[in-house]
Structures are given as structure tokens and as C-alpha cells.
Amino acid sequence: MNSRPVKFRAEIQGFRALCIAQVLLFHAWHVGSPIGVDVFIMISAYLLTGSLVRQAERGQVQPFWQRWVHIFKRLLPPLLVTIVGTLIAAILFLPRTRWLEVLQQSWASLFYFQNWYLQHQAVDYFAANSALQSPLMHLWSMSMQGQIFLLFPLLIWIIARVAKPAGIDVRKLSLVVFSLLALVSLYWLLTKFVAGSSAMYYFDTRSRIWEFSIGSIVAILEPRIRVSGSASTLLGWAGVGVVVVFGLVSIGTYPGPAALAPMLGAAFMLLFVRTTTSRSSVAHVLSWRPLVFLGDNSYALYLVHWPIFVLTLSALEIDTMPILMGLGLSAVSVLVAVALTRLVDDPVRLSPRINVSAWRKLGVVGASVAVGSIVFAGVGSWMNRELSVDTFSVEEGGAGFEDGVEPYLGALVLENENGEADINTLRDGIEPIPAIADMGQEWAAYPYECEGVFANYPDFGNVANHANSCRQMFAEDGGGPRVVFWGNSHMEQYLPAFEMLAQEENWHAAALLMGGCGVATEETADQTCVDWYEASARWITEDVRPNAVVFVVTDSVAGDVDAVTPGAVSFVERLNDAGVAAIGVRDNPRFDDNPLECAASGGDVSRCGAPRAQVYSKRLPLIFEMQETLDFRFVDVSPVLCPGDWCPALMGDMYVYMDDNHLTSTFSQTLQLAMSREFESSGALDLLARAGRP
Template sequence: MTQPTPLASHLWNAPAVRVVPPQAPAPRPRPPIRGDGEVEHRGFRGDIEGLRAIAVLSVLLWHGGLTALPGGFVGVDVFFVISGFLITRLIVTEIEQTGRLSLIGFYGRRAKRLLPGAAVVLATTLVLSYLFLPKTRWAETGWDVVSSGIYAVNWRLAERSVDYLASDQAPSAVQHFWSLAVEEQFYLAWPPLLLLAAALIRRSRRAGRSIRGPLLVCMLLIAVPSLTWSIYLSSSDPGRAYFHSTTRAWELAIGAGLAIVAASLGRMPRALAVVLGWSGMGAVLASFVVIDRSMPFPGYVALLPTLGAAAVIAAGPAAGRGGPVMLLGLSPMRAVGSLSYSLYLWHWPLLVVARAALGDLSVAQSLTVVAFSFLPAYLTYRFVENPFRYAQAVQYSPTRAIQLGILCTAIPVIAGLLFQFTVWPPRGASRPVPSVIADAGLAKSADPAAPRMGAAVLASSPGGDRKGAPVDRPGQFVPDALAARNDLPDLYRQGCQASGTDTEPRSCTYGNQSASFTIALVGDSHAAQWAPALQAIATAKGWQLVTYTKSACPFLSAEVANGDRPYTSCTSWNRTLLARLTGDQRPNLVVTSSSNYRAVRGDRVLDSEESRSALGEGMHTTWKALGSAGVKTVVLRDTPRPDIDIAECASQYPNRMTKCAVDRDEALSGIGERQVAAAASLRNVTLVDLNDAICPTDRCAAVIGGVLVYRDTNHLTATYAATLAPRLNAALERALRN
């Protein structure tokens, strides 16, 4: 996903598997409660309760890192089907029995059932974030809680999934609320639509005719376009597709369709129902094993778990004890099913906090945290969910239940805003880049007596310079760790970085707009990180700088992968850009660099060794084409890659910054050697290696010369890149003389 990474969590907030009693003029005694806490009544479906247990356990085990269940995340899709069935059954039954639907009654039941537990978990997550998460994650967590409180976090995560700048950030502690948001949006929109459809149907047909047939047609009018859109978007934009409500509506519609035809399903022959039920159970279990994150999801792949769940639900009444209920109806399964909502709410924040406090967890440790989540889940179920659900004050007063829902919505929203604006006060930004450049000595107006910063403190031959060695207390530095995420090249703010789906190059121009000498900066974000240094050079020399960069797209002829799929838009972008750079818009000099990638051949993502060879050939072919067109090329060897979030580490260990240092050899084990080999035999191509000024010693420091070197796991801060301008300027002058 991002397909979202384990980072891509999910679940649902399926309604209780019971029918809430109709309003009564006076309070009535509370219904009898089974041992596992659910109301016992004629409409209870033990197989559905057990199916909820199967679904939530698959998600918990997958988040715990159990590799035997690569598709455990599809438990959320099972819940979507369950929710669509239960909600629609309640609505259609009420419409048929009373001729109307009390929307305030419906929303009141949902509010008292779902919102108190969610409010408790969201508020507690803020407290845990304050105690255990690095400060760099507080701001995002505050906004995530706010959007979760209003059940819109799935849209926020959808946009973040296509934001390359956020791709290396740790997952949100409330990321799992995305699926709750999808269901809440369904709960808000579906009842009025059903009520409207029923009214129109009855107006156009004589009284007394069943509304179920026409409602089923309405359901198909929603499900078919949604599934079609889901299949398309899952292939073209999988990150966004994963979180969108529009790509999930068909899953809820499957359950809704089952509820509409439920009466007919009950007349199914028992033998057929038994086969159908167990086949569906097999499909659900198989989906946990055969589906993985490399597949376009949800799309057509999600048909396996959703149709499997639908088959279990459809066959249940007719199959009787011979169906899956013999397994799903067992007391332990029903007990877990009754806790499923609370379990889902609690397990993910606890995992995120544990990983932040203890570092990377083993599978055994992660599963221990997951097992521990049963305790707060039970306490929430016992002392929050049930008391509010059955409280006399709201049991027979939908208005009071709505008021309770408003309160439970306001709590996380207000708490998240307070956390954002008071617990995490905005910090000052870094020093302006021009000032840093002046300190580095490139600008003609530079004051020789001004203190030097960043790479400027290092010797002219910086390799081994102890001024760049890691220390525990480097003193005050810029940008502040909390502001480092935003210490970006100007081209990001100005919208010049092409996004994942763009096939046409975007450009920004800096320096002298009418200059006779033009530099083109070309490549992915590892090329874009050099823009501050090149801007300073262009300004000082009166040159023109034009940028052509695209997220996660190296400038080479080989096809690369985006996640686990061919990055087709990158291939098109490269083809168009190469024609531009060798045609009428030919620059005097191309400067390029790139990170490491996996190459694609056909539909197959190559392994590491094959990828290195394919990438090397792709670079050689592209640079040779530039040289044949008379364009000189400077290849900047890729920078060391710490693979730990340096800004987050610096905020977490301000007095033990050596914990943020990484081994130089490991950090350099990327694409650099291939860049050297690809450039070696080509005329008009010069390789420039400035890594000794980024990591001078055998361990790469987080701070050099009072400047934070990295803004995340692998990108230089714009401030530090700017301090490399004099060294890059000297390298460009040598290249142009050759």
C-alpha cells in the first residue's frame, strides 16, 4: 500500500451484531447479557460475531509482523462487508415495519455505540505521544487526532500517501482510524440515500409492493462504478486508492446487498448453504495467505476476502450448525468478536508507542504488545462502551445519544488542537540560505570574519577532518530538529517537483533569466537536494538554473519500480525530458544525481544484483545521449544514506547525538559505485564526489559546523546543501575546463 507500509493499517467500526430495541415511552429493564457481554436475542448471529474475531485477529497478527499472514490486512475488507450487511438490515427492516426511518434514532444508536471508545483511545494516544514519541512527531499526531475525531483521516492519509516528502516518516499512531472514517462516512450517507430511494420507489409503485428489488438495483448502481473505479485507481495510484472511500464503497455495498436479499437466502437448500458457507470461510482464510502488499489493492484483488465473507454471511441461517457457525460460534470466538472494536482501537497506538520507546521490535515483542492490547480493550469495552451503550439516559432518548456523540467528537478535536498549538509550539526556522551562503564564502559580499557554518568549517580536503566527527553535544544548530522537515529546496514550495503520476516535466528557473549559460538540474529528490547550492552558484555567476525533478524518478533510460510495480509515469517523463534536453531547449550543462532503485524488466521487478546492472546501463545510455548532443554532464555521486530519521533522532537525543551517527561504509552502500562505473568511459561526463564534506570520518555525524546535515532518513537539509556551494562551484569549474 503506499501501498501503504505496515504503515498502512486498517480496520472498521462494525456495528454491534444485534438489533437495538425500538423506542419506548418509558425506560425498560436492560436486556439480559450473555457471558461475553453481548445482548442475547433472536436476531443475534454467532457466525458473524466469530467472523469479526477472525478479521480482527488477522489484522492484529499482521501488524505484529507475522510473516505467515502477508495478507492479514484484508481483515478490514471483511469488516466492511459485515458493516454493510448489519447496517442495511436494520435500516430496511425499520422502513418495512414502520414505513419510515428515524434518522436521529439511527445516528443516536451509532453515536453511543462507537464514539465513547474512540474518544478515550484518541485522548489517551495524545498522552502517550507526549510521553514517548519524539517531538518531531507531535505536530502530525495532533492533526491526525483532529481529523480522526471528525472521521476524515482517510482523506488526510490518502494525500500523505502520495506525498513523497512524507514517505520516510514513521506511521501515525492513529493511522488505523482511516477505516473507521470510511465506515462513518458510509453511516452518514447511506441511511438518507436508502430512505430517499424507498420513498421514490413507493411513490412510483402501488402500496404494499416490496421495496427490496428496486433497492437492490440501487445498490448495484453504487457498487459497480465503485468497483470499476477501485480497479483503475489501484493500478494507477495505489497509495491514494487504498484510503479513498470511493474505492471501498463497493465492499460495503456487497454487505448491503446481502441484507436486502436476506429473506431469499434463508430459503437456500441446506446442503448448498453448507458448501457455500465453508467455501466462503476458505476464501477468507486463503486471502490472508495469498494476498500481499505487492498486489494492486483493493481493486479486483479484494474480491477474494469480500466475496468470501459475503458467502459466510449469506449461508449462515440456512446452513445451521453444519455451516461455519460450528467454528465461528464457539464461545472464545464470540468473546473476541465482542471485543473486536476495542481491540482494533487499542492495538495500533500501543505498537507505535512501543516501537518509538524501545526501537525496532522483534516479531515476538510486537506480538506481545498486541496481546497486551486485550487488557485495555476489555477495560474499555467493560467500563466505557457498555455503560454508555446501555445508560438509561441515552437508551431511549436519541437526542441525548446525539448529544453524547457530539461531546465524544469534540473531545479529541479540542485535545488535538490544544496539543498542536500549546504542547508543540512552532519553533523558529533555520537561518536564511543567503546568509549561510555568505558565511560559506561564495557570495562576493561575504564577510571574511563571519563565523563559518556547515561544510565551510571543514578543511579544503575534508576527508578525516575531526571537525566533522560525531559528538554528543554539538551545541546550538540550524535548522532546529523540529523545523528540519520544512528545510526544503525552494522548488518544492514553488510546485516544481513533478509528482508520482506526472509524465510532463515541470521546471523552475533561478538566477539570471536572460543568461547565455544555462545549467539544468535533472533527476529525483536526491538531485533536487542540490538546488540550494546551485541557486547560490547561479546567482553569484550570473548563470541561469533550470530544474527538472520528479519524485522517486532517476534520470536514466531503465524502467524502475515504484513500490512493487513498474513506474510507468517515470519512464514517460524521462523519455520526454531527454528529448527536451537534447533538442531545442538544450542547456550548456546538465547536473544530475539519483538514489538507488529496483529496476523492472517487463512486469518483473529485478533482484538487487540485476537491478544494479540495469541501472548502470540505463545511466550510461542516457548520459551518452547527452554527450552525443554536445551537452556536458556533471554526475553528483549519491550522498550517504543514514536510513534512520536524523531529525527525529536529534530531537530525541539532544545530549547524546552520537546515537544518531551511522557507519560511513554502510551509508555509502548505494548507487554510487554504479554512477562511477557508468561515467568512467564517457566523454563530456564528469563525476563529482563531495561525500567527504558530508561524512568526513568513519561515522557520519548528524551535525557539522552548527548545521543539521539531514532532514529525514536520506535527504540533506537545504541549509547544509547550501554550505556545499563553494565546493560544488569549484568542481563545476573543473568540469567545464575539461
């Protein structure tokens, strides 16, 4: 936010310019530590709290809702223009597979919950390939700031209401409240930091409230702190210097305790840097007119630069940004930001007609939300029509039968004499399924909650990017062999392929899954996965004691051939010791590029996918040893996933993958015949029949 305090401080705007420059450097080339946004957060809280506390001291306790509409009257119009412009550009330049995601993030950004949306999606903010990231991802910080702008005015309003009747100094009570808030938030961050990766809490508001609170504490303490001119100059240079060093050098993990140093540096800058001090003060550097100009446009620049970066990289199909391109796009971003400030931000900020009353400000807020909602709803309706598939006309015998192959066979197309001609081929008149609009529904799941013998499973709930679940295939135990499908999302994607087997063999089957986890060791997994692995293995061997456990026994790695999962042998031995047989399924490929995006882009579909030799090992000797020495069988459907020497993205008029490493549930259903044959030919069915529960 760029609103100038009553006494304009040019040095703060210059400081903002340094921060936005650091953001540009980090987003373009990952230069330094990502502290520019953190310092912005602190400055915004400093300005907001200072204004509110001063008003409260004068007895001018403004209703919190009026402060809300004053803030969001400023923030929403430029934000709305940015989101709408980005959404339109995404439709023009991004693959169709990414449209719905950008639309969903448009809603999340407009209503200031983008950070929580990204947290739920487990998005990697530090991913090296910016072209694959969302052009609206950067708005997580605006959402977090919006949430704080709702909380802090309410807090100070309550403080003022409590302090006056009790005869307590507003500033002192505010200091206590914001200090406690900072300590609680910092304690929460440190516990999460010790427990796991920053990806687990990067977008979590609670991990950064302390940064906002420090800005508020600085604003509260500022009138009470006095130092000499020479000390002020020294502390000012030290504070700004620390922020600059962190902005240029990668130091620590964010958010994390390393952020304390640049936050304290920013606090020193706000407390001690003044243009009224010595000319040797850093204030005179920060007050340089070009820096102040950049600071005046910093809010708009933050909004527009990331969409410009991401959309350009995606349109040019490049992963990283060359130096000259980065400089050019940064210059373009500045020009667009200046236009956004002059044409949208300034007119709303300076308009006497709007600012005459809180109700008119509320009208601007309401109009922004209404316009955004109408636009997004309209675009969403259009997208659903554009990305849906009408299979009715095809199934009625319209198009696609000229070569004698029925439409929508998926893997079953290989059963036909002419089937191989329908691999990585778009046939005239046939839109592949599942529809792009339905990809979010392509995760498989069994219909019933685990109960009976499958009750009391280890329930870890949702932990960051891990999601625990246990579902059983049938409502009741039919008396047949008990089978547990165990592992992560790569086991989940195969679930539909087992349904024919389960019905024919009368299995009582359940799927115990934990996203991102599987066979885990301290060296290969985070602590959540290690804990889940131990708990689930204990549940299987001591409580359920099924006939067999089916799990994905190999690991596919993008850019390399697959290999046996580390720790798989000890896992099978543990199962066998409890009288439980093990059946290992070969993993599907992981790709460097998203095969779905490639196949849905309208280009040459035959190039979508990868050579079999690039993703699958020719030999897996450890698998042979496990089958010789353990109650273990290996099931390999890779000849179906990669018929011949190519692993296609499209087979039998079906998209094989929903992303770069997961099968669609629709396609997985067509693997049932192949999976049944593999279970029989590999000896897995015989092993399962022999295995008994002790």
C-alpha cells in the same frame, strides 16, 4: 462497530472474532493476507444497510442526519479515548521527530480523513519495520468506514424518497443502486491495479467501496434467498473456510481482485450461516461463547492493539516482534479493549438518557469533537514551543563561543581551523537547527513558475507518491547559460547549494522534478516514471536545449555502497546528441536508521550517522569512462557530507538530514561554497561554458 441487530446473531460476532484475530496475526507477524479489515468493512455495511432498508420498507424513513448521529455517538467516544491515549504515549515513548506527525494523524483520525492523509503521504502499509510506523496508522479503516457511514444512510434516504412516490420497491431500487456502485468501484480498482502498485491506492476509499457495497447487496438479497438446510450448511462452511484460508496464507495483492474470493466467502457466511440450521453448521462453532465475547469487543480491540504494538517496539528499539512478545501484547490488547468497551462504549451505547433523542446523541458527537479539538490544539501549542529553537540568544553571543566556532555554520564549519570538533557534537546552550517543528518546511523550491524557454514542460501533476513540478530560479532570463536541474527529490535537496554558482555565473536555471523518478527503465521504475522520463528528456533535448543538465548520477542504497544509476550512460548520450552537456552530482547517503531521530533523541550524538565506507564506493570506474568519452563531468561533495571516515547527522550545529535520506534545506544552503569549488575543480564550469545551444 459492535451494535447488535434487532435479532442478535451470535455467529456474526464469532465471525468478527476470527477477523480481529487475523488482523492481530497480520499486524504482529504479517501472517496471511490483510483481509480481516476488508471483512469487517463488509459486515458493517451489511448491518447498516439491512437496518435502513427494513425501516424504509415499513415506511419509517429516518432522517439521514439522525442515523449519522446515532452511528457516530457510538464510534467517537472510544475512538477519542484511543487517540488521546496514543498521543500521550507517543510523547512519552517516541522520538521528538515523530511527535508532530502523530498529532497531525490525531486530527485526521478524529475527523475521519486519516486514509486520505496517509494516501497523500504515500505511506507504506506493508513496511516490514512496524516500530517506524505511526501508532495511529491503522485508523485509516475507521476513517474509510466513517465516510461510508455518511454516504450510505444518505443514499438509502434518497432511495426511499424516490421509490415511494414512483411506486418502486425500495429493496429492488436499493439493489440496483448498490450493484452499480459496486461495479463502478470495482472497475476503478481494476484500472488502478493494472496501472501500478497497490501503494498508489491502498488508502483510497474508492478502491474499497465495492466491498461495502457487497455487504449492502447481501443485506438486500438475504430475505429473498432460500436454500435447503444441507446446502446452507455446505455453503456456510465453504464461505468461512475461504476467509480462514486467506487469513492464514498470503494470496494476491490488496486491495485487488484477489479480495473477491474472501469477500464472496464472507457473503456466503452472512447469507447461509444460522444457528437455527443443522448442528453440523459452522454457526455452532462461530457461536462459541469465547468467540462471541471477542467479537463483542472487536471494535475496541481494533482501536487499541496497533498503538500497543508500535509503541512497544519503538520503546524497546526492535524491528520485529518475537512470538512470545506478540502473544503477550495481544493479551494486553484484549484486556485494554475490554476495559474500553465496559467503561466507554457500553455506557454510551446503553444509556437511556443519551439514547432518548437524536439531539442528545448529537450532543455526544459534538462533545467528542470539541474535547478532541481542544486537547489536540493544546498539545499542538505545547509541541511547537517544545520543538522550536530560539536562536536569538545564541546569535547575540550567549553560549557556544568558548571554542571559537560560531554557531549555525553547517558545512561551513569545515572552513574553520577548529571546525571538525563541531561535527556530531551537541554544544552546551545551542539547540541545533532547523527546529524539529520546522522540518516540514525543509523541502527546497525555486520561487518562480517555469515560463519562457522553460514553458510547456511535461506536467504529470500529482500521481500517487510522485509529484511533478517545474520552477525557475530567477524571474527573467539574464542571457547567461541555461541550466536545468533534473530528477527527483535527491536533486531537489541540492537546489539551495547551487544558488551562489547561479548568481556568479549568471545562469538561467530551472528545476524540473518528479518525486521518486529519475533515469528510468522498464526494469527499474514504474510506468509513471518511465513516461515522465521520456517526456522530460524529449522536452529538454527538443524544446529547451539548455547548455547543461545537472542530475544525480549515482544511487545510494540503505545498507550498501552507492553505484552509478542504471541507464545514466544512455541518458547522457541522449543529451550530448542534442548538444547538451551533462553534469552528474553524487548522491548523498541513505541510512538504515534515521539520523535525525538519532541526533534529536538526546543520546550519544557521536553514534548518529554511518561510516563512509558503508555508504560510498571507493571507486566508480564507470564515472571515469563517462568523463573520458562523453560531454560529462562528475561533481562530488561527499568529502563534505562525510568528512574523514564518518557521515555525521549533525554538523556545525545543524541537522544534516530531515529523514533517513534527504538533506535539510537549511544545511544544503551551507554547501554553496563547496559546490562552487567542486564545479570548478571538476571541470564542470569549463564544460558548461563550452556547451552551446545548437
